[in-house]
Amino acid sequence: MNIGLFGYGKMGKKIEQIAQDRGHTITAKINDSSQEVDYSAFDVAIDFSTPEAAFENITRCFKHKVPVISGTTGWLEKYEDAIEICNANQSAFIYASNFSLGVNIFFELNKKLAQMMAGLDQYRVSMEEIHHTQKLDAPSGTAITLAEGIISNSTYDKWKLNESGDHIVPIKSIREGTVPGTHTVNYGSAVDNIQIKHEAHNREGFALGAVIASEWIQGKKGVFTMRDVLNLS
Numbered sequence: 001m002n003i004g005l006f007g008y009g010k011m012g013k014k015i016e017q018i019a020q021d022r023g024h025t026i027t028a029k030i031n032d033s034s035q036e037v038d039y040s041a042f043d044v045a046i047d048f049s050t051p052e053a054a055f056e057n058i059t060r061c062f063k064h065k066v067p068v069i070s071g072t073t074g075w076l077e078k079y080e081d082a083i084e085i086c087n088a089n090q091s092a093f094i095y096a097s098n099f100s101l102g103v104n105i106f107f108e109l110n111k112k113l114a115q116m117m118a119g120l121d122q123y124r125v126s127m128e129e130i131h132h133t134q135k136l137d138a139p140s141g142t143a144i145t146l147a148e149g150i151i152s153n154s155t156y157d158k159w160k161l162n163e164s165g166d167h168i169v170p171i172k173s174i175r176e177g178t179v180p181g182t183h184t185v186n187y188g189s190a191v192d193n194i195q196i197k198h199e200a201h202n203r204e205g206f207a208l209g210a211v212i213a214s215e216w217i218q219g220k221k222g223v224f225t226m227r228d229v230l231n232l233s
Contacts, residue, residue, distance in 0.1 A: 003214060004028040004042035006057040007049035007072070014207040015046055022211060030057070039064035044214045051075045058093070059085045067092035067220070069213045071099055071206070073141035083223050092217050096226045097141030099209030103183075104226040106198040110146050110185055113196060114153035123187040123194070125150060126164070130174040130182040138173035142183055147171060150185070 001024045005012045008029045016026050027041045033053055037060070045061045047054055051074030061068045062085050070093070079095065086093045098104070117123055129143040139147075139161055147159035147169045159169040181200040186193055200206070209226065216229045227233045 001025070001044065001215065001218065002027040002042040004030065004037070004039075004045045004061075004066070006030045006045055006047040006053070009048070011048040011071070011203060011207060012046075014203045015048070015210055018204065018207045019211050019214075022215075024211070024214075033057075039066050042066065044069065044217060046070075046210055046214060047072050048210075055082060058082050062086045062089045062091040062093070065089055065091050067214075067217045068094075069099075069210050069217065070095045071097070071210060073097060074137065086223060090221050092220045093223045094213050094217060094225060094229070096209075096213070097145045098181075098206065099213060099226065100198075100200060100205040101209050101212070101230065102205060103142060103198055103200075104209070104230055104232070106183070106196070107145060107149055108227075108232055109196055111149045111153050113185070113187075113194070114150040117187050117194070118154040120187075120189075122189045124164075124189075125154075125156065126170050126172070126186050126188065127159075128172045128174065128182075128184045128186070130176060130179050132178045132180065133175045135175060138175070139171045140173070140181065140183075142181065143171050143173070146183060146185060 003019055003024055003026050008031045045066050045068045047057050047070040049057055049072050054072040054075040055078045058068050129140050150169050156169050157167045161171050164170040184197045186195045213229050
């Protein structure tokens with residue numbers, strides 16, 4: 001499989017390494033929107049670029065019928081537009097706030113736990129996410145996905161950063177050291193706590209999931225999620 005990489009930072013380099021280890025070829029590395037791109041040179045595009053560049057990168061690929069795997073956050077106000085362009089060009093698309101296989105299983109556990117806790121008013125939910133100091137956005141996209149999973153399966157109706165209250169899922173964001181990503185969901189009561197936690201040891205899990213998604217999407221048309229890739233739907 002020939003892969004075009006949009007964004008060649010730390011994640012792009014890790015994706016390159018894992019893709020090559022799995023027998024694939026990186027045929028393009030695009031780090032600048034002014035670069036000329038031969039879309040016929042790759043079978044799939046993996047986008048870990050910037051919020052400013054992502055939408056254009058993704059939709060140009062769709063217009064050349066190149067399927068896209070995107071893990072770039074911060075551009076999702078245009079997500080529905082991207083889906084429309086994908087479908088209009090009969091291309092294929094997977095976006096995920098986190099491609100780690102373990103995190104996507106964690107997302108499902110989080111939803112199930114939220115359903116189980118929904119009728120137990122004595123418990124209050126809270127969340128904490130920890131990332132390295134170079135991660136400037138807060139909360140993380142993964143934390144937002146977790147919060148949305150709770151909201152869609154409970155009586156909570158919004159999330160807030162560092163703010164609690166009735167029907168609010170409070171998220172605490174910590175930036176320290178070189179932590180690749182730790183996410184904790186806690187349900188606390190006067191008598192006990194119930195907690196689920198995912199702790200990434202490095203970036204390899206994120207990159208591996210993106211490459212596996214690229215392999216899975218070959219020959220498909222439409223918009224999918226990691227739930228489809230992992231057969232969790």
